[in-house]
Every structure is written in structure tokens, then in C-alpha cells.
Amino acid sequence: MKVPKEVYEELKDYCLRIARRGYVTAHGGNASIKSGNLMWITRHASSLENLKPEDVIQVSLEKPSSFDVLASLETIVHRQIYLETPNLAVLHAHPPISVALSFFMDEMIPIDTEGYYVLKKVPVVEGQPGSLELAKNVAIALKSYYAVIVRAHGVFAAAKYMDIAYQYLCMVEHSAEILWLTEVLKKSGLTLHKPKKF
Numbered sequence: 550m551k552v553p554k555e556v557y558e559e560l561k562d563y564c565l566r567i568a569r570r571g572y573v574t575a576h577g578g579n580a581s582i583k584s585g586n587l588m589w590i591t592r593h594a595s596s597l598e599n600l601k602p603e604d605v606i607q608v609s610l611e612k613p614s615s616f617d618v619l620a621s622l623e624t625i626v627h628r629q630i631y632l633e634t635p636n637l638a639v640l641h642a643h644p645p646i647s648v649a650l651s652f653f654m655d656e657m658i659p660i661d662t663e664g665y666y667v668l669k670k671v672p673v674v675e676g677q678p679g680s681l682e683l684a685k686n687v688a689i690a691l692k693s694y695y696a697v698i699v700r701a702h703g704v705f706a707a708a709k710y711m712d713i714a715y716q717y718l719c720m721v722e723h724s725a726e727i728l729w730l731t732e733v734l735k736k737s738g739l740t741l742h743k744p745k746k747f
Contacts, residue, residue: 552605556582556589561600563640563715564591568598572642572722578703579621582711583637586610590620590627622679626705629684634691636707638714643703644722646729651700657725662744664724671721673698696721 560580567573567580578597581590587607591597595604606620610631617624627639650657657671672690674697676683687705690697695717696706706718735741 550607552589552602552607556584557600557602557605559711560589560591560605563711564597564600566715567640567642567718568596570644570719570722572644572718573597574643578640578642579623579627580641580711581621581627581639583610583631588627588631590624592619593621625679625681626684626687629681629688630691630705630707633688634707635709636691636714637709638711639705639707640711640714640718641703641705642718644718644725646725647698647704647722648701650725650728651698651702657698657721657728659720659724659727660731660744661724661727664720664727668695668717668720668724670694671696671698671704671724673700675700678702 560582564580567578576594576596579591581588588610589605589607592604592606606616608614608616608620608624610628623641630636630639651673655673659665659668672694674686674690676686676699683699687697691707696704698704704718704721706714708714708717
């Protein structure tokens, strides 16, 4: 089925934003929008910086189908998120600092005011890309949090609106960068001044 113009334009817009921020490599990452018992998701190995209408695949939320083969490897994860949460938009990218920090922690608690105020905490989960284990772990985390980091892999962010999912994704990487820079500055000999409790 041909992707509706408004769905394509929204996916194209936010996929390009993710690519421009350097959150994905040439053909990494994926995005989806839920519509009833269906979802529109980017095709496996499509270029998010140059998304074409044929790069958006319609798949069922109720059960896997032959179209899943064409869709993103992470279709199973997106499907599980929609089945277990009220979200209508999902973004998945590989922002480098968030991924790097995932090797050292089981959760990321932002130390910047904005990140802490909105995100509170970002859990780190395990699972092979495209696996049922990963799908369940991510969906469970997104029942309580706005975003989740998959160790050694990337970030899933979900919301009822695509622009909000994008905000959460960007905030995760921004907070991760502040955490990393703070550690670098501490090791350079600067004195850390902890803020008062948020």
C-alpha cells in the first residue's frame, strides 16, 4: 500500500533531523508511526538522510507478515512498543555518547536540570537487535520512561507525537554529553560543584 503523503513527510522530516545530528550512520536507525492496527516503518537499510516514499513500509501490529522482511530489522521492537504502551511514534538512533555510556552504567540519571526534569532516568537494557528479548525489554522500560538506551546499540524514544519523541531522543544524547564532559573536566583537576537537589 502506498504511504500516505502526511505520514511520509513526517517520517522524512524527523529522519533527516536525526541524520543531520549525527545520530545514525549512513544506513542506520529507524522510525515509525502507528495508525490504528497498522504501523508505517522505515525500510531495512534505508538512508534516513534521504528517505524515499518506497522506503516506508506498512506492517500489521497484530502479527508478523511477509512485509516484515522488507521493513526495519527493529520492526519487532516497534510493534512491541505499540502493543504495550499508548505511544504513536517511535524513533531509534545510535547517538554515540549515549551508546558509549551504556558500557559503564545500568541507568543514566541526567545531572543537567532540563534532562533531569523531563527524563528523570533513562534505563539501559540488553538484547540482540531485532530479537524478541530486546522488544520486550524496551517495551517494558517505555511503560515507565520516555526513552531507553540499549547497551552497545542505541536509543529508543517514544511518544504520542513524533516531535515529542524527537525531543526525548535529543535530550538523552544531550544529557549523556553533559555527563561525559563533566567526567572529563573532573579528571582535568577542576572542582565539581554539585547543584542543589532538583
